[in-house]
Amino acid sequence: MARSRVAKSGEDAIPKISKALCETMLSDLERATRPVLRATKCSLDNSIYTFGRGFFIAGDKKVATELNVSSVKKMSRAIFILEILLRNIETGAVNTKRELYYMAKGEVKHHKELRPLDFTDQNESDAVIDFICEMIECYREDMNCYANDRGGQTFSQQLVVEETMPDGSIATVDLSKLGTSPFQPKNRPQNLKLKAKKPIDFCLIIESEGTANTLVANGMCKRNNCIVIGSGGVPSNAVRGWVKRIQDQLDVPLFFFGDLDAYTMQNIFRTLKAGSAASLIRNEDYSAPKVKFLGVLPEDIKRYDLADYVVQQGDAGDERALKKARDVLKNDPFFQDKKNKDLAEILNWLIKEKRRCEQQAFFTVDPRDPTMPEQIILEKIKKKRYI
Amino acid sequence: MSKRKPPEKKAKSAPSEATMKANRKITKSSTAEYFSKNLQQVGFSSPTKAVLTTLKEAVDNSLDACEDAGILPNLIIKVEKLGAGTLKNTDQIRIEVEDNGPGIDPEDAPKVFGEYLASSKFGRGRCSRGQQGIGISAATTWAQQTTATGAKVTTKTKGMRKAQYFFIDVDLKNNKGRVRERQTVEWDKPHGTKVSFLIDGRIQLNGEAGLYSFLNGNILVNPHMTLTYHLPDEAPVTIERVSDDVPTAPKPVQPHPQTMQLGDFLQHASIFGGDMVGNWLKKGFSRINEGTIAELIKEHKVEKKLFEKRLNSLSESELKSIYGGLQNAKLMAPSTQSVLSIGEKALAKSIRRLGQIDFISVHTRKPTICDYKPMQVEVAIARLAGKATDSDEPVTVLRFANRVPLQFDKASCAIVKALQTVNWRTYGLKQPKGSIPCGPFIVAVSVVSPFIKFKNASKETIDASDELVEELRRGMINAGQKLSKHLRREIKARELGEKISHIEQFAPILVEILCRITKATKIRKEKAEQGLLKILEKDTKLAKSQLADAATRLEQYIGDDLDGIKGLFEGQEDRYGEQGELIPEDGIIEGIADDDSSLEVVDIESEAPKKSGKKKKGQKSSQAPKKGPKKASEPAKVAEKSKKTEKNLKPAPEKIKPKAKPKSKPKDKPKASKTKKKGAK
Secondary structure (H helix, E strand, O other): OOOOHHHHOOOOHHHHHHHHHHHHHHHHHHOOOOOEEEEEOOOHHHEEEOOOOOOEEEOOOEEEEEOOOOOHHHHHHHHHHHHHHHHHHHHOOOEEHHHHHHHHHHHHHHOHHHHHHOOOOHHHHHHHHHHHHHHHOOOHHHHOEEOOOOOOEEEEOOEEEEEEOOOOOEEEEEHHHOOOOOEOOOOOHHHEEEEEOOOOOEEEEEOOHHHHHHHHHOOHHHHOOEEEEEOOOOOOHHHHHHHHHHHHHHOOOEEEEOOEOHHHHHHHHHHHHHOOHHHOOOHHHOOOOOOEEEEOOHHHHHHOOOOOEEOOOOOHHHHHHHHHHHHHHHHOHHHHOHHHHHHHHHHHHHHHHOEEEOHHHHHHOOOOOOOHHHHHHHHHHHOOOOO | OOOOOOOOOOOOOOOOHHHHHHHHOOOOOOHHHHHHHOHHHHOOOOHHHHHHHHHHHHHHHHHHHHHHOOOOOEEEEEEEEEEEOOOOOOEEEEEEEEEOOOOOOOOOHHHHHHOOOOOOOOOOOOOOOOOOOOHHHHHHHHHHHHHOOOEEEEEEOOOOOOEEEEEEEEEOOOOEEEEEEEEEEOOOOOOEEEEEEEEEEOOOOOOOOOHHHHHHHHHHHOOOOEEEEEOOOOOOEEEOOOOOOOOOOOOOOOOOHHHOOHHHHHHHHHHHOOOEHHHHHHHHOOOOOHHHHHHHHHHOOOOHHHHHOEHHHOOHHHHHHHHHHHHHOOOOOOOOOOOOOOOHHHHHHHHHHHOOEEEEEEEEOOOEEEOOEEEEEEEEEEEEOOOOOOOOOEOEEEEEEOOEEEOOOOOOOHHHHHHHHOOHHHHOOEOOOOOOOEOOEEEEEEEEOOOOOEOOOOOOOEOOOHHHHHHHHHHHHHHHHHHHHHHHHHHHHHHHHHHHHHHHHHHHHHHHHHHHHHOOOHHHHHHHHHHHHHHHHHHHHHHHHHHHHHHHHHOOOOOOOOHHHHHHHOOOOOOEOOOOOEOOOOOOOOOOOOOOOOOOOOOOOOOOOOOOOOOOOOOOOOOOOOOOOOOOOOHHHHHHHHHHHOOOOOOOOOOOOOOOOOOOOOOOOOOHHHHHHHHHO
């Protein structure tokens, strides 16, 4: 099971580090010295990307929070939530962020002296949880805190998944036996072992879960030895970990198929391939650098005469999209890397041409042939029309 | 063979020759007849408006008369419902307005109340409320038409031992005031006028077109007026004056030739008759001098000999050539001396008579020329105390033209258009796109000018020319900037207060949880608590001093008694020259006036002492001795007062008297320390 560097150093590493941190803070207070909490700065300006490594890692920048009138609230809340998380680790209980929010509210309700710590909405408690993870440099899952499973519906006639259960027993899921139901990866896909009944030719990750379902319903998995995954927009930790698992264990070519716009390029494809700035400490286990961008490519518009549209001047959404493309080229180390020049070129094309194209545009090529999008995808893979 | 014309067919019901002749006859009707048939044009378009217009005309006349005579006005208004009216859905209403003005010469009474276009103010180029002499005669006509009465007038001038009572109506055929009844009566007033109308109408108290809004408006823009009013089913209310200065009516200025049309110009020439043309131009107009005449001769090809002729010897074409030359001449802009503003100080004092207010931002623009007419804009923004600041209710807009409240046709008014185009979000107010801002604020905007362009004869709304809207916007932006500054200070004070409470609240929790996680002993816990206190003590001190500083700034300028603002305005009333330029203390005129030297922030809530704002050039030292401001720690009182103001800004019913000036104020330590301690426990 893949775990953070901290967690890898031992089962009780996180409680140990947490207690040591609290001990330092207490000692500082005893000496009337201001305690300082240091956390990894999770932002693009502290992200380092090299093509060889393939994913973002954190730079040296830290966010130091020193105890003063402004930070005392944040610090108290951090220690308060840390106590709840440590209790969970000790008892083996797991919770979602939302549940932790309500647990914190419950603590406040039952202990009046904690009333000042009360959270008014979940964003506040989520920020504290993230701060703790950045401070200890561990995954949220290491703290027994899981997000809701979202995205990653997977279809295949060849894939078999073996899951190690908490009691040590092994559960085997043969995806070909699930009928029309997809396999849904969990937030912690690292305890899954993958096998292929027959050699798998490729794995296709599609931005829209709906389109993934359509391709499968039209027989793509029957006609091809493949895995089809619906990403469901920005890939969740579950999807990212799952794709990384497929990359590492099956060694099959991975292709991403999504819209041709800056949002898809950065927020979806780049997150899947190289991780994100917000999750610098987890990108190692949650990125699949071998994923290729299959499309929609600018050249596809011309080649297949796809229905694209012009970005509307004056439309707030469209203008934001263009601004995003410019910002990405300016600030994102992934697109600034010379080896990803071709991907950066797509962004330049978007800025220059002011056009967008959606993945569903493949359905315009021959509306009477439901397999046309599949044929185009296969042709693109065969002729290596991807980046 | 020539064709014979068919005989012309006559329509069966064709009128006879005699009838047709009678129909073609051009008849002449009097001005009074015209207005009696078109009373809707002068504000009598509905029963509700009839009540308001009648009252407005009577009040305007009273205030103008008092100001002309240099008398501080004491007005008593009575509005009574007497029963059902003769018109459908109306009541019979008596409206009575009594003043302590100079009184009306008995010979003039029929002219004033019964003759249209008989005015002492018409065309004088002054910022008086009334201009043409239509309104009060229209009120008499309305009374005549709806209740077959007229105006009942009791008047007494200074020299009279007894008063004269008149019952006047309008001789519509001849546009003359007709005295139906005249008596000599006893009246214990030394001088004054009381006028009463019995009309059909409907009383609306609340809302923008209500009587309260009218009264509030007048209270706001007439700080020198004491007003007592009796409204149906309400106890009498007296609002005391807050200023003892009668607005000095500025001298009317001679017309500017470039603001006149040819007809006016020719008419003006006929008044001067046999004067020499050169003299006429220099004396009869503003901004014309020898240099102008030389320019007319040299550059605009007006014959030199014309200026040496007598005016009545000039032909019309010669006058036209002079007029044409003047239109192209490089003349100075018209004088702004004739505008009569309310003044920031008076406006700031007066606005507080509308209810419990915890912030005022007032800005008076310097007089300027708009659409080639002298003009001055004043803007006051007041926040009602004790109301939610994030309210979605639009702000209350009070509009004034020459100190007369405007209550109708809001949407097309220049003031509202300007209000909608300012981005109030920048200044911390909510504002739906393209609308007026929201929140518990009163935005009062006054335009004064001897030549306001109204959209209609009933003077309900100001025409929105681009130049005027821009000038209004600038006034609003100035006031908005002050408001924003104040709101930012409030936020800062609140944040600092929160920080102090953070230390008290969170510090013990932090130590407690740390000790639980580390399983620390009681001794360690106590030691950590002491250490934490040491650390935070320093922070607390800093935050407290910042909080006191912020509170002090919030307290600037004004306390409950308003004396605090005095220093800010000393010597400011006369600081503009003829062109609206700033005249500094040394008398040397500089280019640009300092617009920012006006009242900025008013806060009566907290206890910190007042502190003057930035001293600006041309402004005298504002550190006049001030009386200690009202204590903020009276939330019950404040809440009680704010409740009173909630009914559509009803003026506070209790008597408000100006408080005595304090003799001196010790420069004591900031009282804000009390406020701090409240939070600090």
